[in-house]
Amino acid sequence: MTRRLLKLLHTSDLHLGSDIYPDDALHGFKLVLQLARERSVDAVIVAGDLFDNRSVSLQLVQEVFQGFGALGRPVVVLPGNHDTALMNGSFDVGTLPDGVQLILERGGETVDLDQLGLSVWGEPVYDHSPDFRPMGALQARRSENWYIGLAHGLVTDNDPYGEYSSKITPEELSSADCDYVALGHVHVFRDVTSGDGAPAFYSGAPSGGRSPTAAIVSMDPGAGVSVEAVRLKR
Ligand SMILES: [Mn+2]
Numbered sequence: 001m002t003r004r005l006l007k008l009l010h011t012s013d014l015h016l017g018s019d020i021y022p023d024d025a026l027h028g029f030k031l032v033l034q035l036a037r038e039r040s041v042d043a044v045i046v047a048g049d050l051f052d053n054r055s056v057s058l059q060l061v062q063e064v065f066q067g068f069g070a071l072g073r074p075v076v077v078l079p080g081n082h083d084t085a086l087m088n089g090s091f092d093v094g095t096l097p098d099g100v101q102l103i104l105e106r107g108g109e110t111v112d113l114d115q116l117g118l119s120v121w122g123e124p125v126y127d128h129s130p131d132f133r134p135m136g137a138l139q140a141r142r143s144e145n146w147y148i149g150l151a152h153g154l155v156t157d158n159d160p161y162g163e164y165s166s167k168i169t170p171e172e173l174s175s176a177d178c179d180y181v182a183l184g185h186v187h188v189f190r191d192v193t194s195g196d197g198a199p200a201f202y203s204g205a206p207s208g209g210r211s212p213t214a215a216i217v218s219m220d221p222g223a224g225v226s227v228e229a230v231r232l233k234r
Contacts, residue, residue, distance in 0.1 A: 003117055003146060003221040009036045010215040010227075012047035012152070012184025013205035015082065016064055017056030021208050024234075025052070028207025029064065031232045035214055036071050042116055043073055045217075047184030047203065048080025048125065048152030056085050062095065069097025074113050076120050078103045080152035080184055081128035081166060103150070108137045112145065119143060121178070122150035128165045135172040135181075146219050149178040152185050155192045155200075170194035180217060180225050189213040189229040199225045206232050 011032050018025045036044050051061065068075040077100070079086045086102060093102055101111050108123030121139050125132065134153035141147050153166035155173065166185065173181060174197035181200035183192065188211075189204035204213035212232040219225050 003144070003219075005221065006043070006116060006118060006146060006219040007039060007041045008217040008219065009039065009041040009044045010047065010182045010201070010203045010217050011044065011206055012080070012182075012203050013049040013187050013208075014046070015049055015052040015205070015208060017060050018052040018208070024207045027234070028205070028212055028232065029067065031212070032206050032214055033067055033071065035216075035230060035232070036073070039216055041073065041216070043113060043118065044068065044071065044075040045120065045148065045150060045182050046075070046077040047150055047182045048078050049082040049184060050077055050079070051083050051085050053082060054084035054088060061085060061091065065096055065100055068100050071099075073099065074116065075100045076103065076111050076113075076122075076150070077101070078122035078150045078152060078184075079124040081125040083125070087124060087126060108139065110139055110142070112143070114145070117145050118148065119145040120148045120150050125152050125166055130162050130165055130167065132166050133168070133172070134166050135168050135176060138172075138176055138178070141177050146180075147178040149176050149181045149198070151181065151183055153183075154185055155183065173197050173200045176200075179219060182215075182217070189215065191227070199227060201227050204229070
């Protein structure tokens with residue numbers, strides 16, 4: 001199919017259910033929903049740590065997914081190291097609203113949104129350790145769709161003792177065969193594009209810090225991919 005112009009909202013690290021800033025986290029979530037509507041995005045991509053800890057209430061989890069479902073457009077959620085409530089087997093994916101997709105496959109999986117001409121690959125953080133490489137199992141591009149790599153981890157080129165958990169190297173980013181890499185884990189908006197690789201960005205968190213942000217990603221068949229940092233109001 002011919003690629004079409006897409007506008008996406010990329011967010012991460014909402015930490016809903018946080019003990020430290022529960023109200024701010026909820027406020028950040030509402031701002032994300034508002035931004036998705038205001039900018040008429042085609043889809044929302046969540047790059048991990050949607051929830052804060054394993055003891056978040058099922059009620060909060062359901063409310064958040066209902067909030068995403070009410071957007072009426074595709075939402076793809078990758079679990080990060082904090083999303084244990086989604087990964088410990090207690091969450092029933094059958095309760096997800098239409099349009100909301102949760103990546104849960106060990107080893108990673110690709111979600112195809114063929115109505116948008118978009119495919120998204122990600123691997124959940126089941127094992128937040130130096131052994132886990134969030135971009136290590138990126139699947140080869142398998143269609144003409146726009147292709148996004150979704151990952152939750154730390155981009156670093158300096159780890160002499162192999163001590164960093166969920167590490168992503170600049171080499172992995174520069175060689176990633178995708179059109180955009182949507183990252184989470186670092187709570188600050190940051191361009192970590194490596195060499196002539198695909199644009200790779202941290203969206204920053206929408207709450208919990210001094211400058212809450214989200215990213216609006218424009219995927220244009222002519223002009224290419226561009227990323228805008230949107231500063232959210234506290
Ligand atoms: Mn994290």
